Amino acid sequence: MTTSTRYRETIAVRLTSDIVLARSQTRALAARLGFGKADQTRLATAVSELTRNVIMYAGSGACQITDTSDAEFNRIEIEVEDHGPGIADIDMAVQDGFSTGASMGAGLPGTRRLMENFSLQSAPGLTQVSVSLSVRKT
Ligand SMILES: Nc1ncnc2c1ncn2[C@@H]1O[C@H](COP(=O)(O)OP(=O)(O)OP(=O)(O)O)[C@@H](O)[C@H]1O
Numbered sequence: 001m002t003t004s005t006r007y008r009e010t011i012a013v014r015l016t017s018d019i020v021l022a023r024s025q026t027r028a029l030a031a032r033l034g035f036g037k038a039d040q041t042r043l044a045t046a047v048s049e050l051t052r053n054v055i056m057y058a059g060s061g062a063c064q065i066t067d068t069s070d071a072e073f074n075r076i077e078i079e080v081e082d083h084g085p086g087i088a089d090i091d092m093a094v095q096d097g098f099s100t101g102a103s104m105g106a107g108l109p110g111t112r113r114l115m116e117n118f119s120l121q122s123a124p125g126l127t128q129v130s131v132s133l134s135v136r137k138t
C-alpha cells in the first residue's frame with residue numbers, strides 16, 4: 001500500500017519577512033492545487049492578516065500551511081498560533097471596527113468572510129486561528 005505525503009509547512013512568525021514568506025508559500029501551494037487567482041489572493045490575504053496579528057499582539061508564533069485535499073476537493077488549511085496574552089473578548093474581536101491596537105479592526109472579520117471555515121480559540125498563553133478554503137477538483 002502506498003501512502004502519499006501531502007504538503008505541510010510550518011513557518012515561524014516573528015518578522016515582517018516571515019509574513020511575506022507565509023504569503024508566498026500559501027499562494028504557491030494554492031496555484032499548484034488549481035485555485036484561481038482570486039482564491040489565491042483570498043488565502044494570501046488571510047495568512048497576512050493572521051500572521052500580522054501574531055506579530056502585533058503576541059510578538060511571535062507560527063503559521064502552518066497544510067494541503068488537506070480529499071477525493072472531491074482540493075483544500076488548503078491555515079493554522080496560526082501564538083503563546084501571547086490571548087484575545088480578551090473573542091466576540092468583539094471578530095466584529096468590524098474593533099481594535100485594541102488603534103488599527104482598522106478589519107483583519108479577523110475580513111478573514112472570516114474570505115474563508116469557508118474559520119475557527120478561533122484563545123486564552124492567555126494560547127491563541128489558535130484555523131481557516132480553510134477549497135476548490136472542487138476538475
Ligand atoms: N493573536 C492575537 N493575540 C491577541 N489579541 C489579538 C490577536 N489577534 C487579534 N487580537 C485582538 O483582536 C482585535 C481585532 O483584530 P483584527 O485583526 O480584526 O483588527 P486589528 O489587528 O486591530 O486591525 P487591522 O487588522 O484592521 O489592522 C485586535 O485589535 C486585538 O485586540
Ligand SMILES: [Mg+2]
Pocket residue numbers: 049052053106107108
Ligand atoms: Mg489585525
